[in-house]
Amino acid sequence: MGTDYQQAREDLGIRLRELRLTAPEGRLTGTQLATRLGPGWSKVKVSKLENGRQTATSEDLRAWAQGTGQPETYDELLARLRGFESHIRSWRRQLAAGHKTVQDAAAAEGERTEVLTIWENCLIPGMLQIPDYARHVFTRHSELMRSPRDTEDAVRARIQRQEGLYQRGRKYRIMMWEGALRSLVCPPPVLASQLHHLAGAIGLDTVELGIIPFSASLKIFPGNSFWIYDERLAIVEDWHAELWIDDVDSVATYLRVWNTLQESAVYGADAHHIINTARRALTPR
Structure with missing residues (x-):
């Protein structure tokens, strides 16, 4: 995997972590967020996304934005994803x-x-x-x-x-x-x-x-x-x-x-x- 691609994925992970820690109702732990997001989510998945070890899907990003109480950030997150996925499809x-x-x-x-x-x-x-x-x-x-x-x-x-x-x-x-x-x-x-x-x-x-x-x-x-x-x-x-x-x-x-x-x-x-x-x-x- 190219360095530029990995860096972009890590940058997206940092942004996801920011949203989890600044949730309007108070900062969420990885376990709390995974529980809130439901089936298919776990503390491990949350960690992988935040550390750039797994590429989020558009559905992941939508769920994350809604789960952290900041649905208005979805378009920004999707733009980030499309920006680096346009090179590795x-x-x-x-x-x-x-x-x-x-x-x-x-x-x-x-x-x-x-x-x-x-x-x-x-x-x-x-x-x-x-x-x-x-x-x-x-x-x-x-x-x-x-x-x-x-x-x-x-x-x-x-x-x-x-x-x-x-x-x-x-x-x-x-x-x-x-x-x-x-x-x-x-x-x-x-x-x-x-x-x-x-x-x-x-x-x-x-x-x-x-x-x-x-x-x-x-x-x-x-x-x-x-x-x-x-x-x-x-x-x-x-x-x-x-x-x-x-x-x-x-x-x-x-x-x-x-x-x-x-x-x-x-x-x-x-x-x-x-x-x-x-x-x-x-x-x-």
């Missing part, structure tokens, strides 16, 4: 209502972006996925995250985002490791159809599609997937969360990573050959 919170809301957030960023720079190491990028492939990806992710299933809505939202591929003035610099072409996150026939569709993207004038072959000499290891929106925002995926990074130096680091990886990539006919080779490997002889 946990999957648990993002997927509370399913995958469609995540797609909508990405679509909003995409709408105001001219150049989208993408690195994927083990999946076909969402901008180039076919519905059947996307369906399997969403299903497996919702199983892992134990989140609500809104698979068909999420698939439709993802495919809608692909309209940008056909809009003048847009540029998609997409690069992936060969492993993305061979990861069986779906049945082989679906992957074969996906690779056929992927090969067709090479001809789009808005797309620069590069593949890093397994046999390529690498100057840096193919780490986490990330998307760079113009040069103002990098979104990095991890198992627990997405990182939304908007400070100039960090975004520049991800651009350097992408450019370093690109030195090992192939394009055009060579990329087409790698895709077709992976596709033929899925066909029984």
